[in-house]
Amino acid sequence: MKIGIEAQRIFRPHKHGMDIVAVELIRALQVIDNQNEYFIFVKPDEDSTCISETKNFHIVEVPGGNYVFWEQIMLPIYARKYGIDMLHCTSNTAPIFLTVPLILTLHDVIFMEKTVGKNTSTNYQKFGNLYRKWLVPKIVRKCQHIITISEVEKANIIRVLGLQMNQITVVHNGVSGRFGIKPNSEIINQTKRELNLEGDFFLFLGNVEPRKNVTNTVKAFVAFAEINTHVQLVITGLKPTFVSDILTEIGKLSFLNRFVFPGFVTENVLLTLYAEAKVFLYPSFREGFGLPILEAMAFGTPVVTSNISAMPEVAGDAAFLVDPYSVEEITAGMTVAYENDKLRQQKINSGFLRPSMFTWQNTAQKMLNIYQSKLSD
Structure with missing residues (x-):
């Protein structure tokens, strides 16, 4: 044929x-x-x-x-x-x-x-x-x-x-077998130097499409960052002005230095970010699937994602599921995923099993x- x-x-x-x-x-x-x-x-x-x-x-x-x-x-x-x-x-x-x-x-x-x-x-x-x-x-x-x-x-x-x-x-x-294989320390250290990542950070794959829920994610992170003053948020795929407009609108422009904007990232950089992030954020309004959920889980990175659309089908019980329309609930999901060691480890362990199903x-x-x-x- x-x-x-x-x-x-x-x-x-x-x-x-x-x-x-x-x-x-x-x-x-x-x-x-x-x-x-x-x-x-x-x-x-x-x-x-x-x-x-x-x-x-x-x-x-x-x-x-x-x-x-x-x-x-x-x-x-x-x-x-x-x-x-x-x-x-x-x-x-x-x-x-x-x-x-x-x-x-x-x-x-x-x-x-x-x-x-x-x-x-x-x-x-x-x-x-x-x-x-x-x-x-x-x-x-x-x-x-x-x-x-x-x-x-x-x-x-x-x-x-x-x-x-x-x-x-x-x-x-x-999900490709490449996800889950941690880059060597040289690549990790180089990526962190280039992006000025000095401590803990969360990862969010940004996009200008409204369904990606950038506005609520930014607002939720600011609420989280007001208490957790040493955590940064890496947002790929967006220019700083996109986020600064959101921050200006809510009177929080001073928080812009808590965001890192690497733009489009190569696969090596993405693998490093997945592997080193403390939490992966994916509170989208609408997805046909949600492959990044599995990619992050393969590295043992806790995932905060939406309780609607295809996200629960992909994540199962291995993610922190939140209402993407609620800024407060997204913030709460970030907080539990970052601070609750017992529940965090349970999600990590469950998350390691999900990629083998896909x-x-x-x-x-x-x-x-x-x-x-x-x-x-």
């Missing part, structure tokens, strides 16, 4: 969640399947070494302009050129005019829902959401099968798009079973 996998953005240097999922799925499929022939369709970019060709995995660089033109025009042309039997599109959208069977990974339908709080999305993100809102209701009717990443999201997709249970299969994301090998095997089942229909 010739299986095409759309992985348009995986060569870009600053990868986001869906890009990472596609990369890890391809790597895991390369380990377990040496029978089928794969064609990985990517857009040329800087990081062309994130995956490698093998005997039955071919990397096909597809030229094109913006991602809509690449997906709707160029991808179908190359799918026909290589004579694939099935195309798996990995990131919510797919070509509307396609002549081969289509499997779509629909990570979530967040883009179909009303924005929570002030919309701070970039123009690029807003355009992407409009594109998905227009395309996805049409494309799901053309799919041979749909994959999503959590039971919660399956229910959301059925509710929002009116699909049937048997049209969708849940295939959980996995592996990329399992993900790849389930996907392979779906490929083979649908191609034989």
Whole structure:
């Protein structure tokens, strides 16, 4: 069988969640399947070494302009050129005019829902959401099968798009074995020096999307920091002005020096931050899965996350679950995770067990079973 996998953005240097999922799925499929022939369709970019060709995995660089033109025009042309039997599109959208069977990974339908709080999305993100809102209701009717990443999201997709249970299969994301392997002391010390981390710190993976709940997280940390004067908060992916505006609004700009802003971080830096953080904060309003929860747990870092959406499905009983709409409850979660040694250790011990339930090998095997089942229909 010739299986095409759309992985348009995986060569870009600053990868986001869906890009990472596609990369890890391809790597895991390369380990377990040496029978089928794969064609990985990517857009040329800087990081062309994130995956490698093998005997039955071919990397096909597809030229094109913006991602809509690449997906709707160029991808179908190359799918026909290589004579694939099935195309798996990995990131919510797919070509509307396609002549081969289509499997779509629909990570979530967040883009179909009303924005929570002030919309701070970039123009690029807003355009992407409009594109998905227009395309996805049409494309799901053309799919041979749909994959999503959590039971919660399956229910959301059925509710929002009116699909049937048997049209969708849940295939959980996995966590890489790299998470849990602590960087050597030289890398750790270098990272701490570069970021001026001198004592205890919490970690929060920031994003301008409203659903990431930056405002409540910042407010909650300030309340915590007023009592715990030696703890810093590392926020990746955000500029200082984003947080300073929040602090100014609540009259706490003097706390800006308690925040550390490394911007986009490399994997080595991220591994160090996960490993060395005293608490990992993930009180999001809405997630399709929540992979960072497992990544932090693999390092034995206590997690404070939301008691809604997909977070409880991923975290189980191994995290401190809080109401993300309540600043006071987020602060309380931080305090217990940091100060209650007995409960903290219980969560750490439970957290070490969670990643083994979500592996990329399992993900790849389930996907392979779906490929083979649908191609034989």
